[in-house]
Amino acid sequence: xxxxxxxxxxxxxxxxxxxxxxxxxxxxxxxxxxxxxxxxxxxxxxxxxxxxxxxxxxxxxxxxxxxxxxxxxxxxxxxxxxxxxxxxxxxxxxxxxxxxxxxxxxxxxxxxxxxxxxxxxxxxxxxxxxxxxxxxxxxxxxxxxxxxxxxxxxxxxxxxxxxxxxxxxxxxxxxxxxxxxxxxxxxxxxxxxxxxxxxxxxxxxxxxxxxxxxxxxxxxxxxxxxxxxxxxxxxxxxxxxxxxxxxxxxxxxxxxxxxxxxxxxxxxxxxxxxxxxxxxxxxxxxxxxxxxxxxxxxxxxxxxxxxxxxxxxxxx
Amino acid sequence: xxxxxxxxxxxxxxxxxxxxxxxxxxxxxxxxxxxxxxxxxxxxxxxxxxxxxxxxxxxxxxxxxxxxxxxxxxxxxxxxxxxxxxxxxxxxxxxxxxxxxxxxxxxxxxxxxxxxxxxxxxxxxxxxxxxxxxxxxxxxxxxxxxxxxxxxxxxxxxxxxxxxxxxxxxxxxxxxxxxxxxxxxxxxxxxxxxxxxxxxxxxxxxxxxxxxxxxxxxxxxxxxxxxxxxxxxxxxxxxxxxxxxxxxxxxxxxxxxxxxxxxxxxxxxxxxxxxxxxxxxxxxxxxxxxxxxxxxxxxxxxxxxxxxxxxxxxxx
Numbered sequence: 033x034x035x036x037x038x039x040x041x042x043x044x045x046x047x048x049x050x051x052x053x054x055x056x057x058x059x060x061x062x063x064x065x066x067x068x069x070x071x072x073x074x075x076x077x078x079x080x081x082x083x084x085x086x087x088x089x090x091x092x093x094x095x096x097x098x099x100x101x102x103x104x105x106x107x108x109x110x111x112x113x114x115x116x117x118x119x120x121x122x123x124x125x126x127x128x129x130x131x132x133x134x135x136x137x138x139x140x141x142x143x144x145x146x147x148x149x150x151x152x153x154x155x156x157x158x159x160x161x162x163x164x165x166x167x168x169x170x171x172x173x174x175x176x177x178x179x180x181x182x183x184x185x186x187x188x189x190x191x192x193x194x195x196x197x198x199x200x201x202x203x204x205x206x207x208x209x210x211x212x213x214x215x216x217x218x219x220x221x222x223x224x225x226x227x228x229x230x231x232x233x234x235x236x237x238x239x240x241x242x243x244x245x246x247x248x249x250x251x252x253x254x255x256x257x258x259x260x261x262x263x264x265x266x267x268x269x270x271x272x273x274x275x276x277x278x279x280x281x282x283x284x285x286x287x288x289x290x291x292x293x294x295x296x297x298x299x300x301x302x303x304x305x306x307x308x309x310x311x312x313x314x315x316x317x318x319x320x321x322x323x324x325x326x327x328x329x330x331x332x333x334x335x336x337x338x339x340x341x342x343x344x345x346x347x348x
Numbered sequence: 349x350x351x352x353x354x355x356x357x358x359x360x361x362x363x364x365x366x367x368x369x370x371x372x373x374x375x376x377x378x379x380x381x382x383x384x385x386x387x388x389x390x391x392x393x394x395x396x397x398x399x400x401x402x403x404x405x406x407x408x409x410x411x412x413x414x415x416x417x418x419x420x421x422x423x424x425x426x427x428x429x430x431x432x433x434x435x436x437x438x439x440x441x442x443x444x445x446x447x448x449x450x451x452x453x454x455x456x457x458x459x460x461x462x463x464x465x466x467x468x469x470x471x472x473x474x475x476x477x478x479x480x481x482x483x484x485x486x487x488x489x490x491x492x493x494x495x496x497x498x499x500x501x502x503x504x505x506x507x508x509x510x511x512x513x514x515x516x517x518x519x520x521x522x523x524x525x526x527x528x529x530x531x532x533x534x535x536x537x538x539x540x541x542x543x544x545x546x547x548x549x550x551x552x553x554x555x556x557x558x559x560x561x562x563x564x565x566x567x568x569x570x571x572x573x574x575x576x577x578x579x580x581x582x583x584x585x586x587x588x589x590x591x592x593x594x595x596x597x598x599x600x601x602x603x604x605x606x607x608x609x610x611x612x613x614x615x616x617x618x619x620x621x622x623x624x625x626x627x628x629x630x631x632x633x634x635x636x637x638x639x640x641x642x643x644x645x646x647x648x649x650x651x652x653x654x655x656x657x658x659x660x661x662x663x664x
Contacts, residue, residue: 114635161501184604185477186638191601196594278512285507288500319430
């Protein structure tokens with residue numbers, strides 16, 4: 033039996049998972065971010081013990097524990113190098129859990145973990161090379177090469193959201209200008225629509241749907257406005273698709289995977305999004321002599337975090 | 349003993365190579381591009397037989413034959429999918445040589461082959477993950493992951509030159525706008541300088557050094573002008589370094605290799621280029637908590653083609 037943990041800025045989701053990828057039992061607790069990291073780790077220990085108790089099982093039956101968290105993870109040393117949401121720098125997350133449970137503990141970036149889950153049980157199953165891209169507040173990604181997680185030599189790879197693809201009107205949190213996530217995330221769509229509404233004073237139903245408040249705008253409002261034929265809504269969606277397609281063509285020209293899977297909040301736009309992306313990316317392919325990998329919707333949703341984390345140990 | 353062939357639009361270089369990576373004997377013949385592909389392949393067969401004869405050896409002593417060529421290569425089927433310089437589409441290069449010599453024949457993209465050579469015997473030796481970037485007329489690249497060549501699922505990966513990183517004033521040969529090679533190749537530098545000279549009527553010693561003719565401008569003239577303090581020379585070099593640095597930071601954020609090696613004609617700018625790149629890329633790193641991989645000059649020069657091709661069979 034495996035333990036998978038999805039550590040986020042809001043909640044910690046944990047589950048017991050069997051080797052066929054079934055989540056046997058799971059729970060969610062508040063992260064209560066801002067506390068000393070030791071208190072958060074202590075809560076994770078209790079959460080695992082409670083799951084084992086509720087399932088009528090013991091720690092002896094656990095093969096390994098895996099954790100996915102936002103940020104950069106040193107999977108060799110077990111340290112969280114950097115995690116914005118939790119305000120963590122160089123936190124010995126894996127080390128402490130390993131000492132407590134006396135079991136192998138594996139940590140990885142949360143999008144990488146979700147990419148692994150999709151590769152084992154979801155949208156990118158049965159192919160050796162795949163790229164999972166999760167589009168929400170930011171853009172994260174997980175690269176699978178030869179059926180294994182690839183996150184680089186210094187734990188800093190697989191950050192497709194920070195691929196620079198143009199000049200933008202605002203800078204990325206990372207300090208650079210032009211990162212993919214500043215063009216194609218939900219935040220990017222919201223910032224662009226708000227920018228056009230406030231700077232260019234364009235008229236749009238987006239503002240009405242947001243009760244007249246810029247801060248109420250979200251990606252769903254923008255997609256709905258676009259579907260209703262609203263000009264700014266359409267322009268904002270078109271812009272997102274244009275730049276996301278550039279990001280994807282770069283993925284094809286660099287990694288040429290068998291499948292690209294799109295997940296995260298923005299992927300709720302569903303087949304509409306996938307079809308538009310295929311159309312735009314199709315225009316940019318290098319040669320017609322090749323059948324390039326497919327673009328699909330991710331399948332596992334929120335469970336990808338627990339599932340992928342649980343299987344980190346099997347993938348090393 | 350191994351045979352390595354570097355097939356280019358101008359010449360075909362071939363060599364016999366031992367398993368320690370020593371080129372025992374080599375020769376170069378004219379490609380005479382434009383002929384029926386069968387004639388070119390026939391010439392390669394004769395070239396190999398002549399090398400064997402001159403070295404006093406026989407085909408029985410050959411383990412495998414490897415070929416690097418510009419373009420996309422189907423290393424599984426042995427077909428050249430696409431090669432602009434040779435005007436080849438779907439040419440059974442590997443198939444025909446294999447039938448003729450009754451030995452395993454491996455084909456790969458020429459930059460990928462050079463990347464393999466650097467990884468085995470040159471600038472990126474002893475590290476598992478590296479990226480070789482050759483900057484000349486265009487930009488090619490070779491990706492090594494876990495000590496193996498990585499060129500994607502459909503033979504279309506590792507084309508870093510076609511990574512889109514901005515908007516440019518001219519389109520790339522691939523049909524897209526904003527490819528790295530339209531910003532950072534020798535051709536890109538020449539086009540930019542010529543564009544500024546003709547469109548913006550700027551004054552520069554570049555035109556003097558080119559005997560007043562735009563078509564005489566080359567990268568060396570531009571680098572020399574920049575060193576002499578010429579304004580357009582400096583701007584052209586700065587622009588190349590700015591965009592090449594964006595390309596490199598994307599490589600770090602996606603692949604996070606142990607080493608990035610720069611080769612090709614533009615790399616003759618030497619340490620000056622490497623130091624400027626390190627400085628610019630250093631400003632864009634995601635976090636100071638990580639020691640990122642180094643940027644170095646490639647070491648093998650023209651021999652990388654024969655050497656890497658020879659070892660393709662050892663790397664599969």
